Amino acid sequence: MRALAGLWVLGLFAWGHCFVEEQDGTLHPRAGLTPEPRSPATSQPHLIFILADDQGFRDVGYHGSEIRTPTLDRLAAEGVKLENYYVQPICTPSRSQFITGKYQIHTGLQHSVIRPTQPNCLPLDDATLPQKLKEAGYATHMVGKWHLGFYRTECLPTRRGFDSFFGSLLGSGDYYTHYKCDSPGVCGYDLHENDRAAWGHGGGAYSTQMYTQRVQRILASHDPGKPLFLYIAYQAVHSPLQAPGRYLEHYTSIANARRRRYAAMLSCLDEAVANVTLALKAHGFYDNSVIVYSSDNGGQPAAGGSNWPLRGRKGTYWEGGVRAVGFVHSPLLRRRGTVCRELVHITDWYPTLLALAAGRPDEGARLDGYDVWEALSEGQRSPRVDILHNIDPVYARAAHGSWAAGHGIWDTAVQSAIRVRHWKLLTGNPGAGDWVPPQAFSSLGPSRWHTAVNAGRSPPGATLQAAALSVHVQSRPACVRVTGTP
Ligand SMILES: *[C@@H]1O[C@H](CO)[C@@H](O)[C@H](O)[C@H]1NC(C)=O
Secondary structure (H helix, E strand, O other), X not given: OHHHOOOEEEEOOOOOOOEEEOOOOOEEOOOOOOOOOOOOOOOOOEEEEEEEOOOOOOOOHHHOOOOOOHHXXXXXXXXXXXXXXXXXXXXXXXXXXXXXXXXXXXXXXXXXXXXXXXXXXXXXXXXOHHHHHHHOOOEEEEEEEOOOOOOOHXXXXXXXXXXXXXXXXXXXXXXXXOEEEEXXXXXXXXXXXXXXXXXXXXXXXXXXXXXXXXHXXXXXXXXXXXXXXXXXXXXXXXXXXXXXXXHHHHHOOOXXXXXXXXXXXXXXXXXXXXXXXXXXXXXXXXXXXXXXEEEOOOOOHHHOOOOOOOOOOOOOOOHHHHEOOEEEEOOOOOOOOEEEOOOEEHHHHHHHHHHHOOOOXXXXXXXXXXOOHHHHHHOOOOOOOXXXXXXXXXXXXXXXXXXXXOOOOOOOOOEEEEEEOOEEEEEOOOXXXXXXXXXXXXXXXXXXXXXXXXXXXXXXXXXXXXXXXXXHHOOOOOEEOOOOOO
């Protein structure tokens, strides 16, 4: 046992083919196919990628949330819900993987986010998804949060493949003033249009509504006969917890003030997605579109989010940090109204969307993503059987790990996480591993169920309790704590 100090192993959901969700909630394999869509003006579909910020796994109506998300629920129910879908535990990493199709160990962005004062950005030699889509003939527009570096002009979204950009280069600024403070007194205006500050543009507008209006303007001015890639990276529902008053009115029954504001922000986001969808229909894009919706990482309970029943939170490699809300909605899906339990990861969008666009990755690009369209659209097996969640050699070493503990093959003090089929291996310190129950009715903020106990020093019951709890989380009670606390 000592030899494995620092290694944790746990079982995960069983996975399988895609199923059709019936009205009564039971799942049946889908027999027939839905009719072919109308023939579109361009054979290349319009690609709309909507990324939410910090939306927790539970924070969508169809995962049992008390927060109302009727639009997300409907779009997901009519499309394909991704129920074995993974992202990275924080902002920059997820965004970098989406836009390059590569794990962070292949872009040098393994450690944390790009900080405001850090002279770093997405490597310039990786061809980005919008660059490849442009080559395939697409118009490419980005609205919202970039967070992939800006210390040189070459790093800006308009130099990395987007025809236009309107949004913030960092994250977590004020939703109305669009100022972002890095530390007390170190503040800057973070609303940009193309490669310049968008002075006077914000004018006190709430970012979720402001970004939606920009999307509506793009759709109104673009010819639906030409293929369009639209990357909409909303600031919501990341802190600071700010929401227009009228969305708060629905949630007076939620006692926890942070959860209440978060709920209001999410309802506003849901309405924004409704408005985007309406605009796609009104301007003739919808029939030939693929809409992907994804959160960028797990929720932050201290800022109103919930990942229940998953363990852990944003910033951790536990399921609650990396398993995300995600779905695809499109008239072009062969089988709609399905739930896909195949393994899908955020790197997979690059090759998947590029293939839909009849584009091709660069020769020798060595992507980590897979084209998963047949798994999504037709219920085939996903080509993906593993995910390297990350290896972060810079993160603080775990006290109990060593090369010896890893049999000379691996230094178990290093923070890393990998999933292979039903198994997940965590080494080093994976982050806070407690369960945070739904917090809607507590005025005291989130409570926690601590399970992070040192198996060597605590009664075995503590570990067993964790295994019992995991029955809710995982279809098999296979949460095995081998030994050691990171
Ligand atoms: C959605 O559109 C309606 C009607 O134009 C508008 O009142 C509302 O503010 C919009 N909501 C968002 C979040 O954009």
